[in-house]
Amino acid sequence: xxxxxxxxxxxxxxxxxxxxxxxxxxxxxxxxxxxxxxxxxxxxxxxxxxxxxxxxxxxxxxxxxxxxxxxxxxxxxxxxxxxxxxxxxxxxxxxxxxxxxxxxxxxxxxxxxxxxxxxxxxxxxxxxxxxxxxxxxxxxxxxxxxxxxxxxxxxxxxxxxxxxxxxxxxxxxxxxxxxxxxxxxxxxxxxxxxxxxxxxxxxxxxxxxxxxxxxxxxxxxxxxxxxxxxxxxxxxxxxxxxxxxxxxxxxxxxxxxxxxxxxxxxxxxxxxxxxxxxxxxxxxxxxxxxxxxxxxxxxxxxxxxxxxxxxxxxxxxxxxxxxxxxxxxxxxxxxxxxxxxxxxxxxxxxxxxxxxxxxxxxxxxxxxxxxxxxxxxxxxxxxxxxxxxxxxxxxxxxxxxxxxxxxxxxxxxxxxxxxxxxxxxxxxxxxxxxxxxxxxxxxxxxxxxxxxxxxxxxxxxxxxxxxxxxxxxxxxxxxxxxxxxxxxxxxxxxxxxxxxxxxxxxxxxxxxxxxxxxxxxxxxxxxxxxxxxxxxxxxxxxxxxxxxxxxxxxxxxxxxxxxxxxxxxxxxxxxxxxxxxxxxxxxxxxxxxxx
Amino acid sequence: xxxxxxxxxxxxxxxxxxxxxxxxxxxxxxxxxxxxxxxxxxxxxxxxxxxxxxxxxxxxxxxxxxxxxxxxxxxxxxxxxxxxxxxxxxxxxxxxxxxxxxxxxxxxxxxxxxxxxxxxxxxxxxxxxxxxxxxxxxxxxxxxxxxxxxxxxxxxxxxxxxxxxxxxxxxxxxxxxxxxxxxxxxxxxxxxxxxxxxxxxxxxxxxxxxxxxxxxxxxxxxxxxxxxxxxxxxxxxxxxxxxxxxxxxx
Numbered sequence: 054x055x056x057x058x059x060x061x062x063x064x065x066x067x068x069x070x071x072x073x074x075x076x077x078x079x080x081x082x083x084x085x086x087x088x089x090x091x092x093x094x095x096x097x098x099x100x101x102x103x104x105x106x107x108x109x110x111x112x113x114x115x116x117x118x119x120x121x122x123x124x125x126x127x128x129x130x131x132x133x134x135x136x137x138x139x140x141x142x143x144x145x146x147x148x149x150x151x152x153x154x155x156x157x158x159x160x161x162x163x164x165x166x167x168x169x170x171x172x173x174x175x176x177x178x179x180x181x182x183x184x185x186x187x188x189x190x191x192x193x194x195x196x197x198x199x200x201x202x203x204x205x206x207x208x209x210x211x212x213x214x215x216x217x218x219x220x221x222x223x224x225x226x227x228x229x230x231x232x233x234x235x236x237x238x239x240x241x242x243x244x245x246x247x248x249x250x251x252x253x254x255x256x257x258x259x260x261x262x263x264x265x266x267x268x269x270x271x272x273x274x275x276x277x278x279x280x281x282x283x284x285x286x287x288x289x290x291x292x293x294x295x296x297x298x299x300x301x302x303x304x305x306x307x308x309x310x311x312x313x314x315x316x317x318x319x320x321x322x323x324x325x326x327x328x329x330x331x332x333x334x335x336x337x338x339x340x341x342x343x344x345x346x347x348x349x350x351x352x353x354x355x356x357x358x359x360x361x362x363x364x365x366x367x368x369x370x371x372x373x374x375x376x377x378x379x380x381x382x383x384x385x386x387x388x389x390x391x392x393x394x395x396x397x398x399x400x401x402x403x404x405x406x407x408x409x410x411x412x413x414x415x416x417x418x419x420x421x422x423x424x425x426x427x428x429x430x431x432x433x434x435x436x437x438x439x440x441x442x443x444x445x446x447x448x449x450x451x452x453x454x455x456x457x458x459x460x461x462x463x464x465x466x467x468x469x470x471x472x473x474x475x476x477x478x479x480x481x482x483x484x485x486x487x488x489x490x491x492x493x494x495x496x497x498x499x500x501x502x503x504x505x506x507x508x509x510x511x512x513x514x515x516x517x518x519x520x521x522x523x524x525x526x527x528x529x530x531x532x533x534x535x536x537x538x539x540x541x542x543x544x545x546x547x548x549x550x551x552x553x554x555x556x557x558x559x560x561x562x563x564x565x566x567x568x569x570x571x572x573x574x575x576x577x578x579x580x581x582x583x584x585x586x587x588x589x590x591x592x593x594x595x596x597x598x599x600x601x602x603x604x605x606x607x608x609x610x611x612x613x614x615x616x617x618x619x620x621x622x623x624x625x626x627x628x629x630x631x632x633x634x635x636x637x638x639x640x641x642x643x644x645x646x647x648x
Numbered sequence: 649x650x651x652x653x654x655x656x657x658x659x660x661x662x663x664x665x666x667x668x669x670x671x672x673x674x675x676x677x678x679x680x681x682x683x684x685x686x687x688x689x690x691x692x693x694x695x696x697x698x699x700x701x702x703x704x705x706x707x708x709x710x711x712x713x714x715x716x717x718x719x720x721x722x723x724x725x726x727x728x729x730x731x732x733x734x735x736x737x738x739x740x741x742x743x744x745x746x747x748x749x750x751x752x753x754x755x756x757x758x759x760x761x762x763x764x765x766x767x768x769x770x771x772x773x774x775x776x777x778x779x780x781x782x783x784x785x786x787x788x789x790x791x792x793x794x795x796x797x798x799x800x801x802x803x804x805x806x807x808x809x810x811x812x813x814x815x816x817x818x819x820x821x822x823x824x825x826x827x828x829x830x831x832x833x834x835x836x837x838x839x840x841x842x843x844x845x846x847x848x849x850x851x852x853x854x855x856x857x858x859x860x861x862x863x864x865x866x867x868x869x870x871x872x873x874x875x876x877x878x879x880x881x882x883x884x885x886x887x888x889x890x891x892x893x894x895x896x897x898x
Binding site: 058061085087089090092093094096097100101104105137140141142143145146155388603604607 | 662677678680682718721722725833834835836837838839840842843876
């Protein structure tokens, strides 16, 4: 496989022109994010991704992980890569300076994490867990807990895990059984089993800090009875160093389809004396803490969609430029690379268009997070928080599904060589397959979108969003050179407004039909949002062209990509709309016994 | 000991070079630029000398357009203490750069100047040698090892026949070859700090030098496209073709 190169031009264009880097840099606590510093960070991150993480991606896939007794052996190259990653300080990019981070806005960290995921998804899950755990501890941990654990999680000296799933409690955490019993010393002993724990055991760091959802003895039934505990692999001695081994054991690791370099562990807590744990936050508030982090976590997985799609696209493009096969359908000339076959070109241009749509959407949403967190005007902050809430299931659900499509299509470009593992593109396809599943499947995202984000608030935020998107279409319509794009966008917006109206008009008796159409609804909204973002991109490209700025070839290609999206992807919105309205009805009537 | 390290902004080594349609020069519009890889090795060596306690201060220098400050910031992120930018929009070639550097050597009085042996844009391999001539300092070019011992430095040079070690009296000029070291990746906190490190901007006039090139660039042409090969049926046919068609053996 070819070397990964960070798509710096797209990143810079989107940050500067579309996702509002100058606005974000003007927010309180975001002042460091000046354009030249951001450019330097992206540049150096790109070098690290290309030079350190990308070259060991395939090795990690081939070697995988092994269980030796209770020890988990990760791919050989991981230790050196992790040490370099940690020493270079990348873990702290977006985390607060008081715990050793750099406190940069999400808009800056997003392209950097995209590079890590593109270059090596299985490896990157390890540092990603630290960031997730640091965010949880920042929300809920006591000052004393922060002092003990947080700086070491931010620096990466110790690794982190999240322990939610149990065999009977997957998407439904209400079924969690793990028990936590208070002791006389004021801490807790945990008993039970957790499965699917990424990096649940390894020896890359001298300690591992597990965050575990469990039930206290007096806990109410269901999700309201879950508390969050911090359970270290090694308990700390009097000096705060890893000391006695805690009663947590890795009893098996999964044999998976992809992300072979990331060990997926079954952890057994409390086989003998009970695993010592410390309550994080208030009792029974565990899920609430998880919910605060949920938007961030979903967003992170959405970024994995664009990241894997990008690497697949780069590989496919490289292959299509090299592989000579067949005759040119126009000139009859032999000896040309397959890129010149219209259908191969269709796949590559389509991939590029969807990548630009997803990336613009995700970076723009990263800017929303920053505005929601930091904007001094609460009304502005609230509006962006509403957009984050509404669209995170779409960022996760749609971008991961499209990311999978892109990996699939990249294999098609490779033809037979794509099915052969040595080209590396098959690995991307296998690695990508998990992203539509973990952090809530596409179905769960769609249910959340329909139920909590649209029906519960009677479509209020969606209507607000529709108005904003219509405003873009109106402005673009005024520019005769881009008016066709406005027409395409308006058509999609009408369709979305109609779907929204229909959803809101249905009564309780239609619940099964509505939820039967939830995933098509998510696809429809994703397709529309992608189109909206590409129209914005075309608008920005035209503006730069008019001012004689930037590379005209690149800017022309952005406009052409928006056009191709309108011609080839946007029409799918109408078929999704039909599936929402009609598919759900049929499904609701269909007897389960008829299968 | 103060170490002066010269860096150059060049076209990124990953970029496929395009020639301008009128053949007047290489097309650099909207092309990704980066620090010359040999200069990265020079910065790394200077920083290592500082880490070993041999150097006390590392000063990164460049002669070039405003945008070349990006490369100085990179050098600062990698560990240089401060930077000097001799800003000019002129096309600077080896002699102009060497003249400006010679003035800076006079001002800064470094114990050692480290440069890349050549820049990957025009591959001249001259600036270090010219700087040595202009300053009258000893030179150790194509270094694959640099060992400072008191007032002396031993430079192992990569030459055609193998390795040659020369001993120079400091101050001295050293130019780096590929195998001298493997440059590190910049650390995020250092990238942040680099922004706040001092960066002086001077003009060639401030230094009293003329950096504009006296060499006129007549024409730039891309290398000829590679032609497809042919398969030969036998060794005899191969020898015949090499003799009579390619005329590379007689």
